[in-house]
Amino acid sequence: xxxxxxxxxxxxxxxxEELDGMKLMRVEVLTGIDAGxxxxxxxxISAGMGERVLVTTGSxxxxxxxxxxxxxAPVDAVIVGIIDEDVSL
Numbered sequence: 001x002x003x004x005x006x007x008x009x010x011x012x013x014x015x016x017e018e019l020d021g022m023k024l025m026r027v028e029v030l031t032g033i034d035a036g037x038x039x040x041x042x043x044x045i046s047a048g049m050g051e052r053v054l055v056t057t058g059s060x061x062x063x064x065x066x067x068x069x070x071x072x073a074p075v076d077a078v079i080v081g082i083i084d085e086d087v088s089l
Contacts, residue, residue: 002039002055003031003083006047010040018073022065025079027055041077044068054081 004027012024023043029035030052039055042065047053056064061078065071 002029002034002057002077004029004039004041004053004055006043006049006051006053006079007038008049016074018071019075022069022073027053027077027079039077041079042073042075043079045079045082047079047082052083052086053079054083056080 006025007028008026010024010026012019019042023046025041025043025047027039027041029037029039039057041055042061044064055077057077061075062073064078064080065073065075
């Protein structure tokens, strides 16, 4: 999992057919070695601009889209949660 901030949306007039109906968003990575980088994610929960989000990547993202939407889409990153509060122990 990656923690990121939603910074923009991506509009694609022509994309892979299996991605139709899926919202593409730009996310800035906030944690780990990739902090500061931007990634393109499928937004499955209608997160809003500026919100901190949880992103799953790799085969987990692919499996999530395959099981939830029954689509065999070439997906590498999916927004799966909105962070309401970060509680450190």
